[in-house]
Amino acid sequence: xFSPLIEDLIxxxxxxxxxxxxxxxxxAMYLLEKxxxxxxxxxxxxxxxxxxxxxxxxxxxxxxxxxxxxxSSTRRDHSLLCVVETPADVLAIEQAGNxxxxxxxxxxxxxxxxxxxxxxxxxxxxxxxFGNDEIAELIIATNPTVEGEATAQFIAxxxxxxxxxxxxxxxxxxxxxxLEYIDGGTLAHAFNxxxxx
Amino acid sequence: xFSPLIEDLIxxxxxxxxxxxxxxxxxAMYLLEKxxxxxxxxxxxxxxxxxxxxxxxxxxxxxxxxxxxxxSSTRRDHSLLCVVETPADVLAIEQAGNxxxxxxxxxxxxxxxxxxxxxxxxxxxxxxxFGNDEIAELIIATNPTVEGEATAQFIAxxxxxxxxxxxxxxxxxxxxxxLEYIDGGTLAHAFNxxxxx
Numbered sequence: 001x002f003s004p005l006i007e008d009l010i011x012x013x014x015x016x017x018x019x020x021x022x023x024x025x026x027x028a029m030y031l032l033e034k035x036x037x038x039x040x041x042x043x044x045x046x047x048x049x050x051x052x053x054x055x056x057x058x059x060x061x062x063x064x065x066x067x068x069x070x071x072s073s074t075r076r077d078h079s080l081l082c083v084v085e086t087p088a089d090v091l092a093i094e095q096a097g098n099x100x101x102x103x104x105x106x107x108x109x110x111x112x113x114x115x116x117x118x119x120x121x122x123x124x125x126x127x128x129x130f131g132n133d134e135i136a137e138l139i140i141a142t143n144p145t146v147e148g149e150a151t152a153q154f155i156a157x158x159x160x161x162x163x164x165x166x167x168x169x170x171x172x173x174x175x176x177x178x179l180e181y182i183d184g185g186t187l188a189h190a191f192n193x194x195x196x197x
Numbered sequence: 198x199f200s201p202l203i204e205d206l207i208x209x210x211x212x213x214x215x216x217x218x219x220x221x222x223x224x225a226m227y228l229l230e231k232x233x234x235x236x237x238x239x240x241x242x243x244x245x246x247x248x249x250x251x252x253x254x255x256x257x258x259x260x261x262x263x264x265x266x267x268x269s270s271t272r273r274d275h276s277l278l279c280v281v282e283t284p285a286d287v288l289a290i291e292q293a294g295n296x297x298x299x300x301x302x303x304x305x306x307x308x309x310x311x312x313x314x315x316x317x318x319x320x321x322x323x324x325x326x327f328g329n330d331e332i333a334e335l336i337i338a339t340n341p342t343v344e345g346e347a348t349a350q351f352i353a354x355x356x357x358x359x360x361x362x363x364x365x366x367x368x369x370x371x372x373x374x375x376l377e378y379i380d381g382g383t384l385a386h387a388f389n390x391x392x393x394x
Contacts (some may be wrong), residue, residue, distance in 0.1 A: 001291050002284075003260040005246050013244040017227045018207035018220065028246075029285050032213045032259050040211035043243035044227070045209040049202050050237045051290050053229055061199040062229050087199075090233065094198050094358050107230065170255075 006032070034114045060105045060122050063106045071101060077101045077105065079136035081129070083155060085109055085143055103137070109147040110154055123155065130162035144189075202228070257302045257319050259284045267299060274298045276333035278326070280352060280366065282306055282340055284378040290338065298336070307351055325357035340367045341386075 002010070006028060008137065013024040031039035039106035056068035063069075070076060070090075076112050080101025084090055090103050106121040118124065130134060138159045156166045172190035182190075198208070203273060210221040220384060228236035252258065252263035267273060267287075270279055277298025287300050303318040315321065335356045339345035342368075353363045369387035370379050379387075 002248070003265060005242075005250055005260055006259060008242050009246045010237040012235070015228070015232055015239055016224050018223070018275060023215065026215075027213050030284070031212070031243070031260075032250055033283065035212055038209070039243055040247045042209040042212055043240050045202075045205050046236055046240035047244070049206045049225075049229060049379060050233050050240060053202055054199070062203045062226075065200055068200060068324045086230065088222070091198050091222070119251070147261070176377050180233060190327070 012162070018120070023192055055105075055107075059103050060107060061090055061103060078134065080139065080143050081135050081137070082139040083152075084141050085148065085151075089141065099139075106142070106151065109142060109145075109151040111147050118154070121151070121159070127158055127162070130164050133142070135164050136177075138164050139169065140166065141169045144171045237365050239312065251260050252302075252304075257304060257322070258287055258300060272297075275347070277336065278332050278334070279336040279338050280323070280349075282345065284350075286338065296336075303339070303348065306339060306348040308344055315351070320350070320355070323352070324355055324359070326362050327356055332361050335361050335363045336366065337363065341368045 007026045009032075010021070010024045013019055013027050016024075019027070019119040029040075051063075053062055054064065056063045059068060061068050061070070065072075077100050079105055080099075080102055081139050082091065082093065082099060083104045083106065084093070085106050087105055090105060093099050093103075104122070104126055106123075108116055108121060110116060110118065110121065110165060128136075129186055138155070140152045140155055141197040142152045142155075152168055156168070158167045170193065171186070172193060173179065173186065179187070205219070206225045206229075209214055209222045210224050211218065215220075216224070228239075231275055246261075248260040250259055251261065253268055254263050255261045255268040256265060258265050258267070262269075274297050274354045277296075278301055279290065279296060279298055280288070280301045280303065282303050282305060284302055287302060290296050290300075301319070303320075305313055306319060307313060307315065307318065327335075335352070337352055339349045340353075349365055353365070356363045368383070368391065369390060370376065371384065376384070
């Protein structure tokens with residue numbers, strides 16, 4: 001119906017998460033009809049990001065710098081290291097605002113079925129940092145899924161073997177949540193992990 | 198929180214319709230983490246589209262060709278011309294599938310307040326086609342808004358003056374719609390435009 005190049009654009013826009021055929025068509029029409037400047041800027045920014053954004057040499061988060069701004073900051077507590085699965089997790093924790101240590105991003109979790117082993121998650125790089133006495137506490141914040149838990153256990157064992165103290169963030173009923181609407185697995189975990197008042 | 202280039206990408210993605218800060222962040226993370234090839238393709242396709250897509254010389258729809266595939270098709274009825282406001286309207290009518298004539302895309306409607314006059318809508322180009330006897334019927338399918346109706350009246354007068362017969366698509370209760378949920382304006386119009394059974 002549209003010309004080939006517009007069809008290509010609609011197809012390319014569908015690579016975006018949450019964008020189906022109708023949204024992609026609406027986006028393509030909007031960009032070409034109403035806002036070519038923004039479309040050009042998006043194209044060049046995206047091209048640059050694809051070419052230049054890599055991983056921080058220390059924490060593996062996404063950045064175009066060699067060492068990200070968090071790792072190179074002198075205001076952060078370099079003796080605390082929090083292990084997360086994705087760069088978006090870093091953002092979520094930073095937005096909560098009460099953690100001031102560093103991060104280590106796995107970019108996934110251990111998953112032998114998909115061929116994801118310790119080296120793919122940078123655990124060799126992480127292991128080297130356990131040895132040289134810089135980390136006082138390792139806080140593991142992988143997702144509370146089967147794979148996330150397995151990854152947490154794996155990392156915890158290695159860290160403990162090197163004498164690093166390891167903790168796991170708490171899981172239970174979310175603050176402000178109502179028990180009535182919480183799933184059974186979370187409730188069971190909350191009971192098992194109850195603390196003395 | 199993110200590095201400058203990633204922040205730029207998130208900001209650039211917000212130019213897309215329906216994409217707010219959270220969606221833009223999710224899209225940026227997805228593209229950089231999971232699908233760099235698709236991101237690169239999107240960047241280059243978008244760049245090309247911005248550079249090459251212009252308007253068809255005959256119907257003004259968006260295309261990278263001089264004359265679009267509909268206007269140059271020998272299978273279409275070149276004596277019927279349907280006037281619509283946007284290229285997306287062309288697609289909607291094509292998907293309905295029972296119109297086989299040509300189109301003319303206004304890219305908007307008459308709006309003196311916004312400084313949109315007849316020349317901006319290509320009505321001079323359209324007027325030339327009335328003169329040379331090629332159009333048997335002009336079907337006006339602008340939106341049933343105040344501006345769309347004014348535009349329809351304006352075009353209809355000019356076409357009639359050149360001896361072209363003019364029609365307007367029907368407006369009323371949508372097929373499959375329930376009277377209970379139809380707004381008063383549409384119902385009033387449906388009563389005024391009733392046809393003899």
